[in-house]
Amino acid sequence: MKIKQLILGFCTLPLLISCGIGEGDEFQARHNQGKNCLECHAFTSGGTIFKNLNAANYAETEAADAYNIQLRLESGKIIHYHKGNGYGNRLYNGDEGAINSFTPQIVDAQGNVVNQSRQNSHNVGRLACNRCHTQNGLNGAPGRIVNYDVNHNLATQTNLSTPITKNNISFAQDIHPILKNN
Numbered sequence: 001m002k003i004k005q006l007i008l009g010f011c012t013l014p015l016l017i018s019c020g021i022g023e024g025d026e027f028q029a030r031h032n033q034g035k036n037c038l039e040c041h042a043f044t045s046g047g048t049i050f051k052n053l054n055a056a057n058y059a060e061t062e063a064a065d066a067y068n069i070q071l072r073l074e075s076g077k078i079i080h081y082h083k084g085n086g087y088g089n090r091l092y093n094g095d096e097g098a099i100n101s102f103t104p105q106i107v108d109a110q111g112n113v114v115n116q117s118r119q120n121s122h123n124v125g126r127l128a129c130n131r132c133h134t135q136n137g138l139n140g141a142p143g144r145i146v147n148y149d150v151n152h153n154l155a156t157q158t159n160l161s162t163p164i165t166k167n168n169i170s171f172a173q174d175i176h177p178i179l180k181n182n
């Protein structure tokens with residue numbers, strides 16, 4: 001028992017230290033931000049979230065690391081991405097066959113949608129996100145994938161994954177006008 005505790009004590013300490021360093025590591029911070037992940041990787045989809053629409057490649061200080069990508073499929077199903085190597089890089093590895101039209105969404109740490117494309121404007125041919133979301137944008141993309149509602153698309157999506165937080169509904173303000181107008 002005593003020996004076991006001793007071993008555990010010795011093993012967990014270096015483990016914790018190395019984990020701590022690994023997470024915020026300079027080496028890990030920069031990893032091909034803004035480049036097309038799928039040129040080098042075989043996972044299903046990947047991209048970078050930036051704070052700035054016109055961020056340059058490799059600009060890890062411009063990356064929005066506290067945010068995530070999710071795809072809201074036409075069916076309503078949500079596909080969540082994972083942290084990739086490097087700040088702001090996100091990836092998904094899964095069944096591509098299940099993906100058709102979708103709305104890519106950017107969510108904050110609480111899961112609130114902060115930015116998205118036009119509704120269902122993306123499809124399975126658009127999984128290499130940074131291919132179009134370049135510094136100045138290709139194929140009609142406005143530039144980088146960003147963590148703010150750059151094209152004012154949030155209001156156009158009728159079926160957001162997270163409930164729209166609204167003040168309590170009041171009869172006078174919300175219901176009566178509807179009755180009056182119909």
Ligand code: HEC
Binds near residue numbers: 031039041046083085
């Ligand atoms: C130019 C080629 C290239 C590009 C582009 C690239 N990577 Fe990598 N990636 C690598 C190499 C090589 C490694 C292994 C060595 C390292 O960690 O740098 C790696 C490692 C990783 C790892 C660690 C696990 C593993 O598979 O080894 C993840 C996760 C990752 N990359 C995600 C991404 C994401 C997400 C993107 C796009 C935003 C991306 N990469 C873009 C070349 C690339």
Ligand code: HEC
Binds near residue numbers: 047125133140145153
């Ligand atoms: C073939 C080009 C192309 C690819 C690949 C692509 N997009 Fe887009 N994206 C666009 C275009 C064009 C727009 C602007 C029109 C619209 O909203 O559909 C856009 C808009 C967006 C927006 C809102 C504006 C912005 O820049 O933040 C987000 C978010 C977005 N895309 C995320 C993604 C994600 C995530 C992926 C990968 C799963 C992706 N896109 C792949 C072309 C592309």
